[in-house]
Amino acid sequence: MIRPWDDWDLDMLCARMRLIGFDLDNTLANSKKPMVPAMARRFSELTRRIDVAVITGGRYGLVVSQILDVLDPGADLARLHLMPTSGTCYRRWEHGTWAKVFSHDLDDDQRSRARESLERRAREQGVWFEKVWGERIEDRGSQITLSVLGQQAPLEAKQAFDPTNEVKARLAEAVAADLPDLKVHAGGYTSIDVAQRGIDKAFAVRELARHLGIDVGSIAFVGDRMQPGGNDYPAAQAGAMGVSVRDPSDTMRLIDGLLERLPLPAGITL
Missing domain, CATH: 3.30.1240.20 (Eukaryotic phosphomannomutase, cap domain)
Incomplete structure (x- = not known):
């Protein structure tokens, strides 16, 4: 199921999703550029409410410069899942470092x-x-x-x-x-x-679901190229809820709506 972000019932989306994934370029940030401060604040806050994945065709170094280097100190790194190179590599925060869960390297x-x-x-x-x-x-x-x-x-x-x-x-x-x-x-x-072979954003969301013990259908994936033939489309084909945006400004408005609805962890207040 694919819909523009403002056609989704955000109450229903928040009730269903266990993880939200994002494309990077032209979804969270302009191409090869860091997230702007307003996006970094929203993204960081979102990690305190729900597991968040970044699935991008770009290399890991770009994920560092565009995402990690601009996160707020309060971001919950343990709830962040990094999948560069279209999901061929998966990294999680373990023991103070971004450890590889897997990497399907070419010979x-x-x-x-x-x-x-x-x-x-x-x-x-x-x-x-x-x-x-x-x-x-x-x-x-x-x-x-x-x-x-x-x-x-x-x-x-x-x-x-x-x-x-x-x-x-x-x-x-x-x-x-x-x-x-x-x-x-x-x-x-x-x-x-x-x-x-067999590795794209469909593979990425399936692997996330398997590693976290959740259904693919409980993952929402946000991207600017969600149409058939676009590199975000395979995530929706795999069964994730496809949320289409035009640019990072759409994504910020979407995240604002999610933050209004997703609760903070018990004992934490803004």
Whole structure:
């Protein structure tokens, strides 16, 4: 079930959900940027009310700079679940550090073949541009990602690149033909991700449910690309409650509504 955030009955949502997950870029923060202070305050407070997950295609270092580095001191880290690289890695706060629960890393041969195919197919299809913003192919350990315009491309350029997703779909199909043992899918606005087969945001919410002993249907997932073909859509396909937002301002309004309804732990007052 997928609905825009303001079409959800928030009382019903709060009654049903045991965990809320968020996409990162353009959901909690602008692309590659830290959460703004107003979002960081809301997000931190939400961790005191319910388990919160961040499931993003980005690498762990971005989760640190965009989320962890700007949290309020009162955030409950024990209720925070970090799943970078589209859920191929899962970290939790244990004994004062962000310990890996699992990481499905690619081996050296898979990494090499992925990089070769991404560059060759991008050149063949005319999307290996001379001018890009930052790194073009990034090795994230458990995921190899091609960002057609570069990792640091401005949001406006990313959104304008392939609004129908046809270019990314064609490129992903060509790369997938080269790498039948791996999962290839269009990620964000300009990216193609290569990872172990069967691992995407559907895998991530199922693993969260399994590790926490809850039903996937009791997870709400919030993202800006929740339409079919979007990289947040698999979470809803897996059975999570899909909450669609347009940008971080929508997400802040959603969190405000949740904080009005979710109780604080016993003995704690604002």
